[in-house]
Amino acid sequence: MITKTNQKAHEMSFIILETYVPENHLLRKIDQSIDFRFIYDLVEPLYSRIGRPSIDPVILFKLLFINHLYGYNSMRRTMEETKVNLAYRWFAGLGVEDPVPHFSDFSKNYTRKFSQMIDVIHPLTGVLETKTVFAAVFDQILRQAHEKDYxxxxxxxxxxxxxxxxxxxxxxxxxxxxxxxxSYQDALDQECDAYSEAKxxxxxxxxxxxxxxxxxxxxxxxxxxxxxxxxxxxxxxxxxxxxxxxxxxxxxxxxxxxxxxxxxxxxxxxxxxxxxxxxxxxxxxxxxYKVPHIARELIERKITPLMPYTRPKGRKNNEDDLKVVKKEFDYDKSADVYHCPNGKILTPRSISKKDGYITYRSSTKDCKTCPLRKNCLTKSSATKTIHRSIWQPYLDEVELxxxxxxxxxxxxxxxxxxxxxxxxxxxxxxxxxxxxxxxxxxxxxxxLLFASMNMKKIALWSTRHKIHSSVDYLWNLISSLFSQRKTELEIQMNF
Known part of the structure; x- marks a missing residue:
């Protein structure tokens, strides 16, 4: 039998907003896992001590987080959705009858307050820094993840x-x-000058x-x-x-x-x-990122660089291309020379400070009578030239x-x-x-976007941790009861 319900859109109701947000809702999990009170401490110096009361800055930031968490493409859209979404209102701290801030409220607050640089102590290092409010918010969310050992x-x-x-x-x-x-040019200049003097x-x-x-x-x-x-x-x-x-x-x-x-x-x-x-x-x-200066920087800091395989630059050897390529030349580390396939040597001739590459060149006399000349040299060159970075040993270590x-x-x-x-x-x-x-x-x-993503992960991990803790507690309780019952039975059997 069909049911026809009378429309109740105009009825007056008394509701508790808390009951309309499910326990497994993402915003409820975030509210339980994240403490937003740090926002007051960050923005308080940006507000005047006199004048009209402002919009609660935590409400503004929570609406921003909603914007990023749900991928809305404008604050106007976020405010419109908040007007009709009870979960959004509950998370932002707004009642059913409370007016939602206008989308321009955030724009004006950003222009007049939040765009300013503030002096703040980094929550993980304790160092005084000058940064934007949003960078400080990101650091505070990261601190809360760090405190939970995530x-x-x-x-x-x-x-x-x-x-x-x-x-x-x-x-x-x-x-x-x-x-x-x-950024690394000064270090490169020093090593290039030292190499030139040594050679x-x-x-x-x-x-x-x-x-x-x-x-x-x-x-x-x-x-x-x-x-x-x-x-x-x-x-x-x-x-x-x-x-x-x-x-x-x-x-x-x-x-x-x-x-x-x-x-x-x-x-x-x-x-x-x-x-x-x-x-x-x-x-x-x-x-x-597989370049000499990055490999050097990480290794010098005692950090292991994990980099993928990259094909050697230059032509491939195949039946149709018999050119002699760089990988066929053997590098002698002790003498700092290259040995060609015909047994001749290429010695260092110059170095460039632009990229830190050393130029190794053979002698005209050796190449003139070489049987591999046709496949080794171009038509316009009389000698073989090979380039090697002054920081190549770091790339060699990366390969190992x-x-x-x-x-x-x-x-x-x-x-x-x-x-x-x-x-x-x-x-x-x-x-x-x-x-x-x-x-x-x-x-x-x-x-703000990555702070929102970190918040989301903290909330999901915290919920999962609570579930695991509850399961562990029940398992330990059952094990304890089973062990106690086993002991009682053993005592009865002895009597």
Missing amino acids: IQAAHVYMDSTHIKANANKRKTEEVFIVEQRK GLELAKAVEPEVKRIKQSTVDPESGNFHKGEHEKQFAYLAQTVCDQNGFVLGVKLNPGNYHDSRTFLPAFDDVHQVFGEIIRSVGVDAG IRKTSYQAQYYPLRKQTIERIFADAKEKHGLRYTRYRGLKKVQDYMY
């Missing part, structure tokens, strides 16, 4: 992902920029700042022109991200999208190393590590940690593109 920073993983900028790729202008000096070579010329002509967005000049695929170009940002072996994000550093991974590695890794430096034992990265059981155990975790973080962030939390413009705003956006 952070396992002995083995960390690092990678980058591109985020599409909020900029029209057709609105561009050509500008000239001066390329920034490399009696002419000192290499200092690296002059290079002027480049690039296409810059007129909408968001701080983004970078990124080649996406073979033909498509777009303006984007590059987010260098570090996580631990449990998948908690430890740090993120934003750069223009036209920067290479190897160039942005050290600034991002240094931030994490300052916090977890004594704990980190290895760093897992992909082939884009690659073949160990240590790398076989920990490197595969990369795909289920950092790669999974990017996949979840893009599919569930709106990381594919940003609606903000400017490096600072997008960096703040990244801090």
Whole structure:
């Protein structure tokens, strides 16, 4: 029999909001696991002691977390959803009849307060730092994960992902920029000069700042022109991200999208190393980071670099291509020379401070009568030239590590940690593109997004831990009762 219910939309009801949020709801788990009171301490210096009462800053930040947790593409959409979603209201601390803040309230609070730099003591290192409110919020969420022993920073993983900028790729202008000096250039210059003096070579010329002509967005000049695929170009940002072996994000550093991974590695890794430096034992990265200066930096810090196999550069040997390639030349470490397949030697002739590569060259006399000349030299060259990095020994050590059981155990975790973080962030939390413009705003956006993901993981892990604790308690109770009953039976049998 069909049932026709009278519409009750206009009836007055008395409800308890708490009862309308299920026990297994994500926001309830987060509310039980995360203490948000630290937000008051962070933002209190930004508020005046006189004037009208403000909107509770914790409410504003909780609405921001809802925005990132559920992947809404605007604060306007988040506020509209909060008006009709009881779980959102409960999490934010709003009653059923309380007005939801206007979407512009956060924009004005960001412009007038939250965009400012604040002096704050880092919760894990105890060092006084100057940073944005959002960076401090990220650190506080990380602290709570650390206090619950969820952070396992002995083995960390690092990678980058591109985020599409909020900029029209057709609105561009050509500008000239001066390329920034490399962070490791001073160390490279010193080693190049020491090598030149030891070998009696002419000192290499200092690296002059290079002027480049690039296409810059007129909408968001701080983004970078990124080649996406073979033909498509777009303006984007590059987010260098570090996580631990449990998948908690430890740090993120934003750069223009036209920067290479190897160039942005050290600034991002240094931030994490300052916090977890004594704990980190290895760093897992992909082939884009397999360059001499990164290998050297990690090994000098007593950190094991976990890097994948990369095919040697140059042509492959096959039946149709009989060219003599670099791998057929044997390097003599003691004499610092190369031996060619015909037994002749290539000696060091010069070194470049730009990339730290040593040039080894054979003699014209040896190559003139060599039977392999046709397959070894080009038509315009009279000698064979080979380049080797001054930091090549560090890459050789990386290759030895690659073949160990240590790398076989920990490197595969990369795909289920950092790669999974990017996949979840893009599919569930709106990381594919940003609606903000400017490096600072997008960096703040990244801090909040990854803080939200860390909160989500803390909440899920805390719930799982409680379930496991309950199961362990019941098991111990049953075992204790069984043992007690067994003892009683043994006593009765003795009588």
